[in-house]
Amino acid sequence: MKYFFSAILVFTFSIAQSIAQPQAITSGEIRIAIKHLSNAGSVLYVAAHPDDENTRLLSYFSNGPCVNTAYLSLTRGDGGQNLIGTEQGDLLGMIRTQELMAARKLDRAQQFFSRARDFGYSKTPEETFAIWNRDSILSDVVWVVRTTRPDVILCRFPTTGEGGHGHHTASAMLALEAFAAAADPKQFSWQLKHTQVWQAKRILWNAFIRDPKADRSGYYTLDIGEYNPYLGLSYGELAGRSRSMHKSQGFGASQTRGTQMEYFKHMAGDSATENNILQGVEWNVNRLPGAEKYTALVQQITKDFRDDAPHLLVPLLVKAYDAAAEIKDARWRESKQEALQALIQQCLGLYLEATVKQKYISPGSAAIANVSVLNRSGAEVKLTRVNIVSASAKADMLLGFNGIWKNDLKLTVDPTSVYSTPFWLTRAGTYGRFDIADRTTVANPENKPAIIVQATVLIESRTFTFSQPVIYKWVDDTEGEKTRNLEVVPPVTVNFDDINYLFAPSATQQISLTVQSFDSMATADVRLQLPPGWKVAPASQKLSAMAGGQKHAMQFSVTAPATPGNAQAKAVVTLNGKAYSYSFTEIIYPHIPQMVRIDEASAAFVCADIKITARKIGYITGAGDAVPAALRQLGASVDELTNEDLGKKDLTVYDAIVVGIRAYNTNEKLNEHQPALMHYVKQGGTMVVQYNTSNFLSSVKTQMGPYPFDVSRTRVTDELATITILDKNASLLNVPNKITDKDFDGWVQERGLYFPTGWEENYKPLFSMHDPGEEPSSSSTIYCPYGKGIYIYTGISFFRQLPAAVPGAYRLFANFISAK
Numbered sequence: 001m002k003y004f005f006s007a008i009l010v011f012t013f014s015i016a017q018s019i020a021q022p023q024a025i026t027s028g029e030i031r032i033a034i035k036h037l038s039n040a041g042s043v044l045y046v047a048a049h050p051d052d053e054n055t056r057l058l059s060y061f062s063n064g065p066c067v068n069t070a071y072l073s074l075t076r077g078d079g080g081q082n083l084i085g086t087e088q089g090d091l092l093g094m095i096r097t098q099e100l101m102a103a104r105k106l107d108r109a110q111q112f113f114s115r116a117r118d119f120g121y122s123k124t125p126e127e128t129f130a131i132w133n134r135d136s137i138l139s140d141v142v143w144v145v146r147t148t149r150p151d152v153i154l155c156r157f158p159t160t161g162e163g164g165h166g167h168h169t170a171s172a173m174l175a176l177e178a179f180a181a182a183a184d185p186k187q188f189s190w191q192l193k194h195t196q197v198w199q200a201k202r203i204l205w206n207a208f209i210r211d212p213k214a215d216r217s218g219y220y221t222l223d224i225g226e227y228n229p230y231l232g233l234s235y236g237e238l239a240g241r242s243r244s245m246h247k248s249q250g251f252g253a254s255q256t257r258g259t260q261m262e263y264f265k266h267m268a269g270d271s272a273t274e275n276n277i278l279q280g281v282e283w284n285v286n287r288l289p290g291a292e293k294y295t296a297l298v299q300q301i302t303k304d305f306r307d308d309a310p311h312l313l314v315p316l317l318v319k320a321y322d323a324a325a326e327i328k329d330a331r332w333r334e335s336k337q338e339a340l341q342a343l344i345q346q347c348l349g350l351y352l353e354a355t356v357k358q359k360y361i362s363p364g365s366a367a368i369a370n371v372s373v374l375n376r377s378g379a380e381v382k383l384t385r386v387n388i389v390s391a392s393a394k395a396d397m398l399l400g401f402n403g404i405w406k407n408d409l410k411l412t413v414d415p416t417s418v419y420s421t422p423f424w425l426t427r428a429g430t431y432g433r434f435d436i437a438d439r440t441t442v443a444n445p446e447n448k449p450a451i452i453v454q455a456t457v458l459i460e461s462r463t464f465t466f467s468q469p470v471i472y473k474w475v476d477d478t479e480g481e482k483t484r485n486l487e488v489v490p491p492v493t494v495n496f497d498d499i500n501y502l503f504a505p506s507a508t509q510q511i512s513l514t515v516q517s518f519d520s521m522a523t524a525d526v527r528l529q530l531p532p533g534w535k536v537a538p539a540s541q542k543l544s545a546m547a548g549g550q551k552h553a554m555q556f557s558v559t560a561p562a563t564p565g566n567a568q569a570k571a572v573v574t575l576n577g578k579a580y581s582y583s584f585t586e587i588i589y590p591h592i593p594q595m596v597r598i599d600e601a602s603a604a605f606v607c608a609d610i611k612i613t614a615r616k617i618g619y620i621t622g623a624g625d626a627v628p629a630a631l632r633q634l635g636a637s638v639d640e641l642t643n644e645d646l647g648k649k650d651l652t653v654y655d656a657i658v659v660g661i662r663a664y665n666t667n668e669k670l671n672e673h674q675p676a677l678m679h680y681v682k683q684g685g686t687m688v689v690q691y692n693t694s695n696f697l698s699s700v701k702t703q704m705g706p707y708p709f710d711v712s713r714t715r716v717t718d719e720l721a722t723i724t725i726l727d728k729n730a731s732l733l734n735v736p737n738k739i740t741d742k743d744f745d746g747w748v749q750e751r752g753l754y755f756p757t758g759w760e761e762n763y764k765p766l767f768s769m770h771d772p773g774e775e776p777s778s779s780s781t782i783y784c785p786y787g788k789g790i791y792i793y794t795g796i797s798f799f800r801q802l803p804a805a806v807p808g809a810y811r812l813f814a815n816f817i818s819a820k
Contacts, residue, residue, distance in 0.1 A: 025346055027307035028230030032063055032108075033343055034305060037298045037320070040291075040332055041067040041283035044150035045109075045206075046141070046175040048167035049118060050077040050096040051246040052156050054206055055239035055253075057262060058109040060224040063231060063238070067151075067283055068335070070110040072144050072443070073100060074137060074171050076424075079118035079749060081799075082624035083250040083666065084589065088803065090425055091587060091597065093118070095248050097422075098592035101445060102245040107238055112148070112443040114140035115424070115434045120749040121717045122166030123771055125173055131432035132170070138181065139191075141174045144443045145182040146195040149331060151281045153179055153203040155267070172205065179203045179268055194440050201281055202269030209263050216263060220277045225260035236260050247591055250623070250666075288332050293323040310347035311377035317344050318459050344459075345466065349376035354388055354409075354453035354470045358548070359484060360518045360596075361451075362491040364415035369470055372406050373455050375399035384463070385456040388470065389413065411451065411470065413488060419582075420450045420487035421598040450488045484594045491519040493584035494526065494571040496603040500805035501569075502633040503560035503607045510555045511603075513571055516584055517546040521575055526554060529570040533561035534605065543573070560607040564807070571601040608807035611736035612636065613818040614655035614686070620646070620670070622660025622690065630802035631658070634814055646673040656686040656817040661799045664692045664700045671702040678706055682787030688816045691754045691795040705793055706786040709759035714777050715795070716751035716769045723751070724768040724776070732766060732783060732792070732815050739815065743808030748800055755779040755795040763793075783819075790819045 025033070043061045047053055053071045062069040077096035078089055087095060097113075104111045116137045122128045145153070155172040157163030163172070181187040183199035207219060227234045236256030243253040264277050272279035285291050285298070297320040305313050321340045327333040351374040356367045369388055373395075375381045383395040383405050391409040399405060418426075423444070429435040436442050449469035456465045470486045497512040515526060527540035537557045546552060558569075572581045583601040588594050617638045619628045628638045641649070641657075646669075651657060657680060664670050681687045694700050694711040723744045725733060733739040744751075751769055756779050763782040770776045781794040794816070801809030 027310065030310060030343065030346055031230050031305065032066060033339065034302055035066040037301065037336065037339060038285055039065070039067050039283050040285040040288055041281055042148055042150040043067055043069050043152050043154065044145065044148055045071045045154045045156065046171055047156035048074050048165065048171040049080070050100045051249050051251050054156060055103065055107055055242040056224055056235055056260060057154065057206065059107040059235040059238040059242060062108040063228055064226070064235065065283065068148070070112055070148050072112045072141065074114045074116045075118035075167065076113055077118050079120035080249065082248050084248050085624050086626040087587065088626070091585065092248065094422055094587060094595055094597065095589065095592065097445065098595065099245050099248060102592055103242040106245065107242040111445045112144050113445060115436055115442050117429070117432050117434060118167065119432055121715060121753065123717055124166045125170040128166040128170040133433055136433055138174050138177055139188045140442050141178040142182045142188050143191055145178050145200065146191060146198045149198045151201050152277060153200050154206045155203065156206055158205045176203060176267055200269060203267045204264040204277055205267055207263040207265050218265065220264040220272060220275055222262045222264070222277060223259055224262055225256070225258050245591060289328040290326040293326060294320055294336065297323050309378070311379045313347050314344055314379060314459065317347065318462065341464070348379055348381070350381065350466070351376060352453065352455050352466050352468045354468065355473045356470060356486055359472045360487050360489045361413055362489055362519050363413050363417040365519055366410055366412040369409050369411050369453065371409055371453055372404060373399065374404045376402060382458045383455060384458060386453065388453040389451055413451065417488050419489055419598040420447065420596060423447050425597065449485055451486050487596055489518050489584065489596065489598060490580050490582045492517050492521060492524065492573050492575055492580050493582045494573050494601045495583045496571065498603065498629065500604045500606065500803065502610070502805060502810065503605060505560060505564060505607055505609060506562045508557055508559040511558050512553060512555050515543060515552045515554065515573060517550050518548055520548050521546055525574040527572055528556050529572060531567050534567055535559040558605070560605070564607045564609055567605040569603045569605050604805050606805045606807060608810065610634065610807065610811050610814055612814040613736055616653060616655050617817060618651060618654035618657040620657065620659045620663050622663035623666050625660035625799065626803045627658070627660060627799055634810065643669040643673070646676060651676065651680040651685065652683060654685065656688060658817060659689040661690045662692050664702065664704055668701065674702050681706065681789035681791050684788035686790050686817060686819045688792045688794065690798060693754050705791050707760040707762045707784065709756045709763065709782065709793065711754055712757035712779065714755040714757065714779060715753035716771050716777070716780070718771050719747040719750055721751050721769050721771055726765055726768055726778060730766060732819055735815065736818055737811040737815055739812055743811055745808060746806055747809065748804045748806065750797050750800065752780045752796040756782050756793055792816050792819065
């Protein structure tokens with residue numbers, strides 16, 4: 001028997017999704033997808049950050065009971081740290097967003113966000129709410145509850161503060177408040193134009209009980225350690241793979257097997273009288289009015305599926321698609337039809353692809369796309385039409401087994417198209433919250449593809465349309481075939497080589513720019529815009545014709561004013577009478593899709609009086625360390641030392657050796673090199689060690705200084721916290737720069753973290769500081785003479801302050817590395 005088919009597939013992909021085609025799934029995974037068809041229940045997991053989620057539970061609910069499972073991370077992790085690169089802030093948020101998406105591809109849960117920015121560690125929910133704006137983020141949580149309509153809400157953290165981080169506690173408080181608010185039509189009533197009120201059955205805290213002797217009475221329990229034969233994995237094994245996608249945070253996880261107990265404490269809603277958090281929840285699709293025909297067909301689909309011939313299931317899938325149209329509940333009707341469409345594609349192995357010979361295209365430009373539609377099943381498919389942006393081709397072709405339709409179509413991008421930059425970053429926002437124009441998109445994880453190809457096909461007289469992103473495809477010599485989505489960018493961009501520049505008063509330095517063309521272009525004019533008092537030469541430069549994809553480096557001579565101060569510099573390229581001031585940043589890591597950000601072409605110019613006597617610095621790179629580039633701004637020569645260098649090189653050539661953040665956590669070889677480093681200090685060298693951690697995730701395996709000390713979890717998160725200088729006569733605070741209270745103005749995100757503790761009396765502390773309501777801590781920075789040299793350990797967050805061009809932080813660090 002021959003039959004035609006179709007399906008509507010609308011996939012949400014990243015603007016730079018590395019896997020353009022839907023991931024092919026095994027017959028076991030198809031069986032899990034079929035099991036999802038018969039269920040109409042939902043679980044929503046709520047926490048504060050990427051990597052807060054319990055991947056074991058997400059894996060279990062999504063692949064065991066096969067209910068709709070989602071994780072709401074209130075933030076995108078922008079304020080965290082980066083163990084694999086130098087990106088911080090919004091760029092780190094982009095990385096961590098895609099790490100979450102990569103994790104969800106493995107455990108098959110959905111992913112949502114709110115507008116909350118991760119502004120760094122917060123000690124109290126009160127501080128968190130003041131910065132986020134409680135009502136705004138509550139609105140976002142209510143929106144997710146109303147649109148996902150969970151039967152059970154699970155919180156990673158309690159409302160009572162045991163989660164430590166103020167964001168953690170705030171996430172639970174917001175989830176509990178949203179549990180009631182989502183059912184109240186008076187709360188955020190604007191949402192009811194797009195969704196409906198919803199009352200979940202219960203909300204629970206997914207408790208972390210680490211003490212095996214702890215009292216577990218009063219908690220519900222659930223063993224999620226079972227093995228799933230369709231996946232060939234236990235849920236603990238799948239969860240380990242999922243959690244290990246958080247590579248920027250160093251969260252590689254083990255894969256557990258056997259019994260794995262989870263504990264839950266009732267927070268609100270109906271109490272379960274049995275040890276069952278799902279008690280009283282009707283998961284089956286039978287609960288939905290109008291689902292009778294659909295239910296019977298799904299039962300038949302479950303019975304008839306053949307692993308060796310999945311395409312034989314397509315006629316039943318199409319009938320079930322039609323029957324799903326009778327489901328009265330619009331949300332479940334659309335969800336089941338979308339799932340059926342995806343199954344039709346998977347059972348037929350239908351492949352749709354459109355490739356271009358470029359990664360980027362600008363609005364109004366055109367490209368040739370090579371389009372293929374391939375039928376890899378024993379069914380017969382009728383292709384009727386293919387569309388791509390402004391181009392369309394009538395096909396009217398039967399595709400049998402391995403039958404393929406190929407054609408080249410010219411696509412022309414709409415001149416008004418927006419650029420491919422993350423939608424949550426297109427507006428400035430506030431310190432604590434993204435500004436997103438369309439309130440109905442606040443929870444979306446990522447952009448939709450910029451440019452898609454559509455194939456219209458038939459099955460049993462029904463017309464449907466498949467959609468796929470247009471991609472660029474290439475072959476890597478070691479990794480093989482790779483793809484990324486075609487992205488829309490400006491015709492020309494211009495990047496400063498650095499985002500911050502440090503000037504001495506009246507000093508002149510050469511500022512380097514890189515202009516990149518994405519279309520062939522004629523001559524252009526490039527200039528720098530600076531406020532009064534700053535001088536730039538030449539006023540502008542002509543740029544000769546450039547082919548698409550070319551880069552051109554140029555320099556401007558900039559002179560600072562005589563008086564210290566800050567300025568925002570802007571680079572502008574005028575092309576065909578139109579001014580463009582866009583920067584282009586590309587993020588490339590192997591475990592996530594390649595991404596771009598289009599932002600304003602600007603840099604901070606800081607004029608400050610900073611003296612330094614250390615000229616040659618040896619730097620032992622830590623985790624995601626951007627400090628070396630900042631030190632070069634001081635005019636120092638910086639050599640980034642490898643383990644081989646430390647083992648062979650004469651360290652006495654350096655005025656100072658600086659150790660990057662978490663270097664002792666991440667570089668096990670430092671244990672071997674520690675005697676040589678201490679010998680360097682003893683012989684008259686200066687050594688500055690930045691913070692390390694000592695906790696269940698990472699430990700220090702050697703004594704870091706000449707005398708013992710430990711690392712605590714003490715931190716000062718208020719970047720405005722008062723600093724008390726303990727010894728104003730200390731050489732470290734007077735030579736070569738006089739450090740005063742003013743040097744602690746304008747700091748960002750925090751004062752410091754993981755302060756030392758338990759040090760021997762040989763060490764002396766430099767500062768006292770504390771967050772509001774806490775006792776003063778004198779442990780942020782300690783130092784001691786050792787032999788002829790000096791050793792300094794500091795928990796002050798120079799890794800944030802120096803890249804942000806905070807003048808006082810530069811002056812203080814200049815003193816540290818210049819110490820004698």
